[in-house]
């Protein structure tokens with residue numbers, strides 16, 4: 001399944017339920033009436049824009065509810081990662097499960113349940129599963145938001161010039177820069 005930048009794991013407007021339910025029971029894998037959107041394998045013609053093994057649960061927002069945000073829960077399986085991208089809208093995440101590594105510009109954070117991460121406007125970012133269990137996090141986001149953009153080559157290589165960032169990032173192999181998948 002392809003992952004165009006506008007389909008990025010963290011950004012695709014979700015088909016949220018909007019069925020008026022006040023309560024959704026969690027059965028250990030998903031919520032009542034919320035269909036997880038599964039992306040088993042990401043691919044993209046844009047260097048660095050791939051993603052792998054990301055599932056999004058959109059719990060609310062974006063389907064006519066009187067709210068300006070969407071509440072989403074993401075799960076990234078071991079070996080998986082979200083696309084490396086940037087956009088004007090911000091992200092706030094709260095980790096609920098597993099171990100992750102989050103790249104925010106040239107900073108790399110190892111995160112655990114209940115850790116919080118803020119991604120400022122236009123800062124490149126990527127969420128990577130850094131453990132052997134599912135990495136799960138809440139990611140509310142503006143319902144009306146600009147689409148994510150891939151990094152240009154200059155931005156990508158600038159990021160990769162930092163050894164710690166290079167180690168943390170998961171990007172497609174590009175022109176001879178030795179980037180691993």
Ligand code: MN
Nearest residue numbers: 010085091148
């Ligand atoms: Mn994003």
